[in-house]
Amino acid sequence: MLKIGEFSKLSHLTVKALRFYERKGILIPKKVDEQTGYRFYETSQLKEAARIKSYRQLGLTIEELQATNKGINLKEILISKAESLKSQKEEIENRLLIIHHLLNASEMQYQVIEKVIPETIVYYSEVKIKNYSDMMKIIPNLASECIKLNPDIKCTRPPYEFCEYLDKEHKENNILIRHNEAVECMGKESERIKFKIIPTTKVLSIFYKGAYDEIGVAYSFLMKYVEDNGYQVSGRSRECYIDGIWNKESVDEWLTEIQIPIV
Known part of the structure; x- marks a missing residue:
């Protein structure tokens, strides 16, 4: 011994x-x-x-x-651990993308990234807002309404939240938007809160820093990149709000990720 x-x-x-x-x-x-x-x-x-x-x-x-x-069963534990590590990997990759953007902000205005958004369940709401600045006011209200209906619902990790514009043309007022937030399961619906599954989506992504009224320049850059490189748009653009009025005092510090679904 x-x-x-x-x-x-x-x-x-x-x-x-x-x-x-x-x-x-x-x-x-x-x-x-x-x-x-x-x-x-x-x-x-x-x-x-x-x-x-x-x-x-x-x-x-x-x-x-x-x-x-x-x-x-060890297999069950390892499968659960693999899912946890996969979630951590996605969150780390997202953080690295943001850090890379910030480090290179002085060298280039935008950096385009191609990535795949996995299939996910979202709760969503289609609402009209008077102007773009009202978007950040209404989103917390939608989240509160969803939680009231579904107290045990949990958002995915890493989080994935985005807005889509539903009007057929650009509008400055009375804008119809669809707000989406990824959650772990389907839930109870109401007149405003609905659930659906978003399929796996390949997107081109850039990060835009600043007030929303100047975001059109970033869209223009990304759409030109789509055309110049032979991509085809396969869905509505998505705006993911990383930093905004809720955690930054200056609009110059607001950070938004723009995603264009492609094939």
């Missing part, structure tokens, strides 16, 4: 980690000397130690390791 120090060297787990795993019931020594308190392990336990180390490197929690010891 191996003393805890010897087992630590062979398993590449610190003595502190081994004592911790023992307290949590994850890796128990085969023998504990009652007089000295020395822990002893069998060489056959090195395989279990390697399994624990590999699962911890994958990000499994102590609670998840305990669950596997209690007979919970």
Whole structure:
């Protein structure tokens, strides 16, 4: 049998980690000397130690390791972990895109990115607003109405919220918009709150910084990029509001992502 120090060297787990795993019931020594308190392990336990180390490197929690010891299906835990990591990856990629945009803002006005928006459930509302500045006032009201109808509903992680313009021509007043926000499941509907599934969509994306009344320049740039590079528009443009009146004092700091669905 191996003393805890010897087992630590062979398993590449610190003595502190081994004592911790023992307290949590994850890796128990085969023998504990009652007089000295020395822990002893069998060489056959090195395989279990390697399994624990590999699962911890994958990000499994102590609670998840305990669950596997209690007979919970490991496959289910790994599938759940994979979904969590996928969500984190998408959120990190979105943050990196924004950071890249901010770092290069002084070098180029816009940078076009092609990406795929996965299939998602959204709650949506079609409403008329007097002018564009009213958009940021009505969106929180729509969210409150949805939560009132569906108290347990949760938005997806990473979040995905966007508005579409439904009028057939540009309008300065009485603008018909559709507000969409991705959620984890379908919910109860009302006259204004509806649910639907948006299919997987490939989009061209740019980030625009500044007040909304100047956003037309960014649209013009992106549409020219579509034409110059042989893309075809496959749906209405989407405006995703990242920074705005809710967290920035100056309109110069507002940040909007424009997405154009393409094929």
